[in-house]
Amino acid sequence: MASGPKAIAPPETEPPGENAGATPAFASPPCLACELDPDYFDRPPPLPERELIAFLNRLIEAERAGAKTLAAFRRSAALAAVAADLAAVGRDEARYVAMLSRAVRDLGGMPSAATGDFFAKATAIADAGERLRFLNRGQGWVVRKLTEILPRIRDASLRSALAEMHRTHVENIQRCDALIEKIAPGA
16 A cells, blocks of 8 residues: 555644633733833933932023023113013923922932022123023023933922923023013014
């Protein structure tokens, strides 16, 4: 009798002893990827604590410089017409110095007591419109830095506080743009 090719049994769809139709359990962590936040893989790495403290201290120095600059601007005769509006922006700057200082302490750091060089540069400008434009460039710097860093902040409370700071600075830039128009229309 002629023997033909040996028939090969089809592979089993489930390992012997498993329940038919049951969802298989996987042991490796990558198999749990479906349970992760969809943005997980697109996020930049978290900012190390030491770098975060240094960043927050740099913001403290910038905000302190902004608060002192706005106090000086309010006393300026050239900006007297918009002093009340400048006071509101200055209060925001001072409020963020306090918030950032708390955040640095919460992280175990020491808040900076320095004032950024922005103050000396801003108060050296004589023209009122140019002073406010320079102030807006400083506010814009804060907005850019916060935009860069926010995705790397993992602490939800700090990220929320910094996001509010970002929004406030954007609003204050718009407010100062309106003040520039008020004191130097068309300039």
